[in-house]
């Protein structure tokens with residue numbers, strides 16, 4: 214008998230592709246064949262980056278469809294990308310599934326889609342295929358999104374998602390506080406983009422009703438309250454390559470693995486790991502201030518400076534910086550982050566608080582310095598600093614810049630006050646218990662696999 218065949222489709226962003234690819238690898242290990250559909254643009258990048266690390270898995274087939282944008286158009290303009298995708302991708306996905314399903318024995322029997330691509334659930338429903346939605350972000354974010362109609366009714370936001378006044382809300386007494394100024398959709402781009410993203414959230418909430426299963430990359434240990442508010446959302450996380458002793462895949466950039474050798478040479482618990490995910494962009498003043506701040510800490514640091522991380526892609530390091538830090542600072546363009554965070558030399562994580570970085574840090578017991586950039590990252594910072602107490606935020610000065618002295622002060626505070634490390638390690642051990650044989654996430658995953666295999 215042929216293996217069950219599912220199609221998985223991520224939102225075309227790095228922080229969405231990696232965890233869905235991790236899920237695909239777990240499914241493949243459970244004997245399920247996966248056709249993994251990226252946009253053509255990302256497919257090319259992933260295949261190029263993969264040529265450095267080898268194949269993924271014989272049960273994972275990489276496919277692609279266009280995203281509706283022309284070559285050279287700005288794919289970091291999320292409003293534009295979201296609109297283009299909605300116009301073009303549903304039809305292309307339908308055609309791809311129909312083509313695969315022309316075969317007698319290898320038909321797609323389940324579609325797993327990113328929560329942010331609700332239209333893929335509509336395509337699957339139209340074709341009579343069972344369907345699951347995958348949330349790669351915090352469940353707290355989902356519970357906020359689901360509460361949008363109530364937020365409008367209560368006069369907290371208008372029908373375009375714009376907050377009517379500045380205030381702090383709590384969705385239930387045990388939930389983290391949320392500032393209206395930091396709602397995910399109010400922290401993305403200009404007003405036009407914010408409106409598009411907000412409407413997209415409403416559309417996705419509607420399509421989510423078509424999902425037979427809703428799974429997420431979280432755990433009861435991390436988000437008990439939020440999961441109580443969304444009881445149909447089943448956590449299967451943290452999804453990490455180390456859980457299955459395998460390699461992660463789906464990277465847009467080739468990784469620089471030399472930095473692991475460099476880490477081997479650093480003292481235990483000494484290195485500040487600095488990485489801001491795949492979207493964050495710095496202006497020159499902030500970029501320089503960060504460099505000087507790292508220098509000022511007088512500690513070893515490993516800093517991921519993506520090719521496209523500064524405006525105009527010009528990285529103007531402070532004069533003499535490389536020379537002064539050459540014995541204790543390393544800059545790389547893309548790092549094997551999961552491996553780095555598990556390295557004993559790493560002491561703390563200066564992070565933009567993307568959800569993947571958040572759970573990767575926790576899973577390795579690494580405390581945080583939080584430097585959120587956009588979207589859900591402010592909410593994740595609240596979890597880290599105020600809810601779990603495993604990190605500190607960095608404050609901006611009056612001109613909106615995080616200064617070098619602030620970086621030094623917070624690094625010192627985080628590393629000398631041992632309670633941050635202790636709390637992170639406690640949360641680590643609780644969180645990792647969920648993916649042990651008897652853990653809740655593991656049970657949910659097994660049930661999910663059984664559900665896929667049911668005909």
Ligand SMILES: O=c1ccn([C@@H]2O[C@H](COP(=O)(O)OP(=O)(O)O[C@H]3O[C@H](CO)[C@@H](O)[C@H](O)[C@H]3O)[C@@H](O)[C@H]2O)c(=O)[nH]1
Nearest residue numbers: 227228231349350490491492517547548550567568569570
């Ligand atoms: O040098 C690097 C830097 C990052 N990563 C990996 O890239 C992923 C980054 O994901 P995340 O930390 O979530 O950041 P973003 O790429 O910014 O992710 C987007 O998607 C997330 C999930 O929805 C959101 O929480 C973020 O706000 C959004 O920006 C993680 O798995 C990292 O391990 C590397 O492997 N090497």
